[in-house]
Amino acid sequence: MSTGTTERGSGLDESANAEFYSTIKENHYSPLWQLMGGLGPEAKTNMVPHIWRYEQARALMVQAGEVVPLEDALRRVLGFRNPGSRPFDRTGATDTLWSALQLVKPGEIAPAHRHTPSALRFIIEGDGAYTVVNGQRVPMDEGDFLLTPNGHWHEHGHTGEGPMIWLDGLDSPLMSRLNQYIIDEEGALQDVDPAMPAPYVNGLISKPWGEAERVAQPLVYKLKDALETIEYLREREGDPFDDIIVEYRNPISGGPVMTTIAAFLQLIRPGVDTKAHRHTHSTVYHVVRGSGYSIVDGERIEWTKGDTLAIPLWYEHSHHNHTGEDAVLFSYTDKPAIEALGLGRMRASE
Template identity: 50%
Template sequence: MNSTTQEDAADGVETLEDLYRVLDERDYEPLWTMKGALTPEPTTAMVPRLWRYDEVRSLIERAGGLISAEDAERRVLALRNPGTAEHEVARATDTLWAAMQMVLPGEVAPAHRHTPAALRYIVEGKGAYTAVDGRRCEMEVGDFVITPNWTWHEHGHEGEGPMIWLDGLDLSIVHAMHACFVERHEGPIPQQPMASAARRAGTLQPLLAEDHPAPTLVWKLADAERALAELADAEGNPFDDLILEYRDPATNASALPTMSAYIQQLRPATATRSHRHTASTVYHVIRGEGRSVIDGRAFDWAPGDTFVVPTWALHSHETADGALLFSFSDAPALRALGLLRERADA
């Protein structure tokens, strides 16, 4: 278009106030007036929070008597950080979604798939299973199970008593990228058992006549405890004491592209150093009692409790008699973007 005939957007702009008015009318915003765009350190509305297991268990059991598995599809209570905005999907941290899920005897959570990836840590119960793309595994307390993104998955319970586990999803990351898809399967998916105990353990990959290697889906608590026992006399990490990451044995990569998971042993009389990192973390207490100090707030925890450390929050852990913790974080996503940073307390 000829510049002499095109409307000059700056016509009549004589003052800074005039400029701001025209910019606003035409959907511009000057960087020099933006608040919070570039900050010296990460900021977040998320706060440290702890959820008691006896509380969530009581509430989800009550939900089991008030809403059927068919009506709920998934009987899940999300752990909502108080910093979650009204327009946001409930979340534990800015990037991580965490929840407690319960399946009762005789129930089946039907198959669906979605672009958010999921992980599960089995907290309580016996006799339930999960099936991922038709590969069925019996769930046991202490199992760490993954559901890679866009894989069909369902859960069922053929035992007695409630089956309860901690769910972790990268749902908030996927929502931020506006890339959330979900699809529900019509009818059952044929199931087959896991190929071998070695594969179930998530450590050895047997060579089988398959079209493609089946990914590891389950890591067993007994294997993790054996690995920790081998480190019993090690110096340990100054911030986490003895800590192991669950990794894919075929690639040595984190369990999922966007989330990593860990098992951590705090030995008796341990008090870790304080540090902070851009990765946010959800912790679940497997065994033992202790305390974590997060941004100056002390949280006393016991078995079954779940707590969160938001991004860049200064934190440390301590225990008198020892403890075992499971945790997951968004570290792989941050690492891939070149945003993973850590700093020890001075």
């Protein structure tokens, strides 16, 4: 059959195609028809669900305290790298969330710095440590949840005994992908300001003139306050996917604790099996008390106190407590960032 054109797959076509695509590449064009492979109606990620066992992580952290001087490291931090990370990616527990353990030994002071990533700390063990955030000194007690919002100067010190270990959570992978990861180091320690009254920090009382304070929200949320609220809600019908769950909030804005990160504490009551669901935000769970397991993408993952579990976006998951004791989980997510982009979506499993 004659069509007046060279047939598809002929040598002439291949030569013309090669020249065409060579010209495109040399002049910095991207043909969309070559970029659509792998896309479809569901959110996808290279990241995979993974759990980091506290027993192992703590041992490595203590060893780091012996072999890595703080003056060399500035921050003695052991990041949790997702096994699905590509070799050239900055480490992260998920695409957007960093998770790590940080150690400060007695007598040490991690010098002041500030950065564009927003950061949180959940204190796992130890006492006698503190952080200074924009001049406000905040003691660190086990179970406390602390904030160092983006752009805030912060340093950490330890005046007690024994190791001080906490969970770090940041949105640094997101900042890296946006090319917005900026950090400033400061050689000198901060001047410590007089402590602000709690009602002033919490927005219950404010001054109606001048500039706002350098700290615009609470820097610490006490575990006992969250547990007291959970206990008040204990006998009620829980959330089908998370059982009894409370969110840490910014009382100034009424929103999540940070613009890109939301944080929660939840109780999985004895005998509870939550329903499975998936969503377009990623979550990092840390086991505060008790033990249980989660079923993630069909795999049963056992967890106990101190373990940290990352569930990237759109993985089906449910939580289960078949013990006779309470299981308490702290978690943080990138939900505020995802919803701000209009990408928030959840689907319950049948």
